[in-house]
Amino acid sequence: MTHSLHRVGPEASFTEDFVFISRPAMGINHVGCTPKVQRTLELVFEEGPTNLGSLTTQENLTLGIDPQALIAKTEDNSPVMCVFHEREKVIHVLERLKEEEVGLSVVVTGLVDQVQEICEVVGLKPHSAGISLGIHGATDLLPEEDVMCLSTMCGHGMIAAGLVRQVKKAVADGRMTPREASTVLARPCYCGIFNQKRAEKLLAQK
Amino acid sequence: MKIDGELCMSCGECIPYCPLGAIEMWDTAQINQDECVECGICIRQIECPGEAFYESPETMKWPRSVRKVFSDPTAKHENTGVRGRGTEEVKTNDVTDRFKRGYLGMALEFGRPGVGTRLGDVEVITTTLAQAGVEFEPNNPLTHLMEDAHTGSIKEDVRNEKVLSAIVEFVIPESQLEDCVGKITEAASRARCIFSWGIVARFEPDGSLPVVERLAELGINVPRNMKVNVGLGRPKGEDRI
Numbered sequence: 001m002t003h004s005l006h007r008v009g010p011e012a013s014f015t016e017d018f019v020f021i022s023r024p025a026m027g028i029n030h031v032g033c034t035p036k037v038q039r040t041l042e043l044v045f046e047e048g049p050t051n052l053g054s055l056t057t058q059e060n061l062t063l064g065i066d067p068q069a070l071i072a073k074t075e076d077n078s079p080v081m082c083v084f085h086e087r088e089k090v091i092h093v094l095e096r097l098k099e100e101e102v103g104l105s106v107v108v109t110g111l112v113d114q115v116q117e118i119c120e121v122v123g124l125k126p127h128s129a130g131i132s133l134g135i136h137g138a139t140d141l142l143p144e145e146d147v148m149c150l151s152t153m154c155g156h157g158m159i160a161a162g163l164v165r166q167v168k169k170a171v172a173d174g175r176m177t178p179r180e181a182s183t184v185l186a187r188p189c190y191c192g193i194f195n196q197k198r199a200e201k202l203l204a205q206k
Numbered sequence: 207m208k209i210d211g212e213l214c215m216s217c218g219e220c221i222p223y224c225p226l227g228a229i230e231m232w233d234t235a236q237i238n239q240d241e242c243v244e245c246g247i248c249i250r251q252i253e254c255p256g257e258a259f260y261e262s263p264e265t266m267k268w269p270r271s272v273r274k275v276f277s278d279p280t281a282k283h284e285n286t287g288v289r290g291r292g293t294e295e296v297k298t299n300d301v302t303d304r305f306k307r308g309y310l311g312m313a314l315e316f317g318r319p320g321v322g323t324r325l326g327d328v329e330v331i332t333t334t335l336a337q338a339g340v341e342f343e344p345n346n347p348l349t350h351l352m353e354d355a356h357t358g359s360i361k362e363d364v365r366n367e368k369v370l371s372a373i374v375e376f377v378i379p380e381s382q383l384e385d386c387v388g389k390i391t392e393a394a395s396r397a398r399c400i401f402s403w404g405i406v407a408r409f410e411p412d413g414s415l416p417v418v419e420r421l422a423e424l425g426i427n428v429p430r431n432m433k434v435n436v437g438l439g440r441p442k443g444e445d446r447i
Contacts, residue, residue: 003315003318003319003402005402005404005432005433006315006318006404011429011430011431014431017431019433021297023294023297023298024298024301025298025301025302025439026298028298028301028302028441029301029440055280058250058280094438098438101440103438103439104438105297105300105301105435106436106438106439107296107297107433107434107435107436108433109431109432109434110431110432111430111431111432112430112431112432112434115432115434115436116413116434119434119436119437122436124436124437124438125409125437126409126435126437127408127409127435127437128299128305128406128408129296129409129415129432129433129434129435130295130313130406131404131406131421131433132402132403132404132429132431133404133426134402134403134426134428134429135319135400135402135403136390136391136397136400136401136402137394137397137398137399138399138400141399142319142320142321142400143320148319148320151319151320152319156370156371157225157245157318157319157320157370158245158247159225160222160224160225160227160320161320162221162223163222163223165222166222187251188247190279
């Protein structure tokens with residue numbers, strides 16, 4: 001589902017980018033798991049994610065989310081989708097999930113060395129990995145790489161290349177700050193894994 | 207999605223928001239219906255001063271309805287019977303054990319990033335893979351749009367439908383990696399569309415991922431940004447089965 005695996009950009013831009021997704025396995029452990037999803041959301045909100053989204057309510061942190069309202073609308077098949085830019089927060093959430101034996105699956109997308117180190121600190125043994133083999137086929141159709149660095153941060157491709165070009169120009173012309181521009185780009189991403197902090201840094205680069 | 211020309215104020219504010227650039231400015235703004243994938247971002251996100259955007263009844267009529275379900279993340283797959291554009295893939299592999307040791311999961315997401323694809327264009331890969339004996343994931347919605355999963359051919363009535371994303375998923379024994387990569391790479395050179403390619407592999411007990419070295423020997427140096435299932439899911443797939 002979410003496209004966190006194929007985020008485009010220089011390796012250094014991922015050092016503060018940890019996409020966190022938790023969900024039950026449909027047909028195996030999803031029945032009656034609403035309290036587990038709710039607890040995961042509570043722990044994530046306690047730490048304070050950089051962004052978090054919901055396809056059910058069509059919201060993200062940029063648009064404004066009431067944590068209690070979102071938790072109340074949680075169902076057995078609701079995923080938790082968010083992003084952190086601080087490694088320590090990921091560690092804290094994973095530690096609590098492990099300690100409380102919540103039991104939902106969790107994937108963390110980030111630089112694999114960093115994620116493995118996080119797992120070591122928490123005492124987890126990574127199970128499996130999604131590995132990107134890049135973009136293939138008629139690649140001449142693709143937008144510019146600096147545009148894709150920002151547009152690929154939405155897990156469902158909802159951030160248009162045209163919008164990225166528009167805000168990049170506004171930043172270059174001094175009509176918008178990188179923070180304001182990253183907020184504009186974060187709005188269409190309901191999966192909530194658009195990392196505004198990473199976007200701000202990318203937009204601040206000349 | 208459509209724009210009511212009577213209500214449109216021709217301000218052009220909406221144009222940058224379309225992920226596929228399908229909004230065009232004539233006397234008023236219009237949506238190129240052949241290029242629109244019905245993702246719905248325009249009607250959800252754009253603060254149109256004339257409130258001119260609307261979803262016409264044709265959006266949910268077959269075969270155009272596949273555009274929405276393969277492009278709008280808020281939509282469900284009522285036509286295919288499967289929710290989402292793909293499966294849970296690596297996300298729940300610690301519980302499902304779908305990708306076991308000795309096997310590799312493959313996911314080719316057509317149309318991403320930011321280009322879209324005609325459903326018929328995925329055949330360049332699916333027919334090649336089918337000839338090689340690949341069995342496509344039955345729970346993937348694209349498999350439901352195949353005329354025959356043994357040939358990889360796409361149903362005639364949906365071939366020209368454009369979508370934001372369509373994912374081809376399957377599992378291979380590890381021993382077939384080199385052969386499979388060779389076939390996909392060759393077919394990709396003939397493709398009229400793009401695809402983002404991903405593999406799912408199990409970590410070895412020592413924490414290594416031998417597939418990375420094997421891919422490097424094939425000339426594919428994978429990025430270090432990976433999607434890691436940290437193993438918190440219960441019951442564990444290996445214990446359950």
